[in-house]
Amino acid sequence: MLKRHPLSLCIDLKCKGQSVHPSHLTNVVSAGELLNAGTLLNCLYTADQGKETPNPANRYQFDKVGIVTFGDYVGDLGHPYLWVQSLGGLQFPSDNPESAGVGSKLSASHMEHTMKLLRSRLQARLALHKQFISLEHGIVPVSAECQDLFPAKVISRLARWTAITYQEFEEMPMAQHVLKVGLAHKTDLFFMAVVERGTARLNAVVVLNPRYPDVTPLFSLSLMWKGERTGRTDDNLRAMESEVNVFRSELQGPRPGHQLLTNQLQRLNVCLDVYLETESQVCDGMEGPREFPREKMCLRTARGPNRLKPFKYNHPQGFFSHR
Known part of the structure; x- marks a missing residue:
């Protein structure tokens, strides 16, 4: 039940006018969490924190085997963000009005909007990373x-x-x-x-x-x-x-x-x-x-x-x- 899904996807984002190499992203202590895989995609859509499984059936399965919270396993399995479910063609009922709209339209327009959000998020974090280099030197x-x-x-x-x-x-x-x-x-x-x-x-x-x-x-x-x-x-x-x-x-x-x-x-x-x-x-x-x-x-x-x-x-x- 807690086995990692065999399907994975790599998204290559092209950010106009910006190129980043891993060697450029070191020696900035305060920027440690900016490009951390565990925090980079948090709340891409409002309130989509990826802490709980969106599938209601999982909750009953967890109760049977004594799992109190899915959040304890996020580190091993990854974040079940609602936008990821939507891009994967999955849609689950939700009692949260804010998150229900995230996967309401499994369409090309939703895909385009999500990619724009991903690109904007990455550009914002790269800009912050560059600024933090100056801030750590008191500038x-x-x-x-x-x-x-x-x-x-x-x-x-x-x-x-x-x-x-x-x-x-x-x-x-x-x-x-x-x-x-x-x-x-x-x-x-x-x-x-x-x-x-x-x-x-x-x-x-x-x-x-x-x-x-x-x-x-x-x-x-x-x-x-x-x-x-x-x-x-x-x-x-x-x-x-x-x-x-x-x-x-x-x-x-x-x-x-x-x-x-x-x-x-x-x-x-x-x-x-x-x-x-x-x-x-x-x-x-x-x-x-x-x-x-x-x-x-x-x-x-x-x-x-x-x-x-x-x-x-x-x-x-x-x-x-x-x-």
Whole structure:
């Protein structure tokens, strides 16, 4: 019953203008899961995680021999993705409305759409792999088309970019609200970014959905400077989270949006600059030079009872304003 099917299929995807050799895909520690066979095809279609067999008859067979979950055997047998069943001409009844539509049409149009999704997924992962090489060296790559999104002078810098596990993510206090509302899943990829300027250290945990860039990466922040601040305790940290999480249309760059993650990281650098420079204007009255002199031009340094800072960058005027 748990014997591997004798039929296998190799798909050769031609990606225009891109050639990849295995030797190009080494020495990038944080990119380890990007092209992993066990994660590359996760959620090609929404919610199609390939963790459970789609054939209802299998469940009765498993019960007879004491198999609790098929997921324990995925490593040996492979993922029974619904789109694979569909391409193989198999269609099973389903009580899940989201997955039922995946194999509803066994047709040439379905084949074409799946191949487009496979190609897009591979291109997105290759783009991320290339970007991670720069991120691991503390460089946030900004393409020529996206230069206008940021001021010419950005002082805050990316100090560290590393992959973390789902278990590590679960244990982080600043990730609890993300877990509570169900915005992170085991099928996602997780990373930690550290941005520094002077004595200030901004930690960001990043949830990267398998369907990136169609689904925007989610950032959760914690600032270590004169104590610890998070989006739950500091309105301006919450505003910074909004700047990177919410305004996708400003950050995705040219289609298909492969620069979205790196643009989010660069906006995080810029937001930390604004946070620290405007905060220093209302410091505790200590004499001597300020640690974070004003480098950014702001129409107003704070607004409203929450004293929100001006994080929106206006090009080509070059000033920062409130939203």
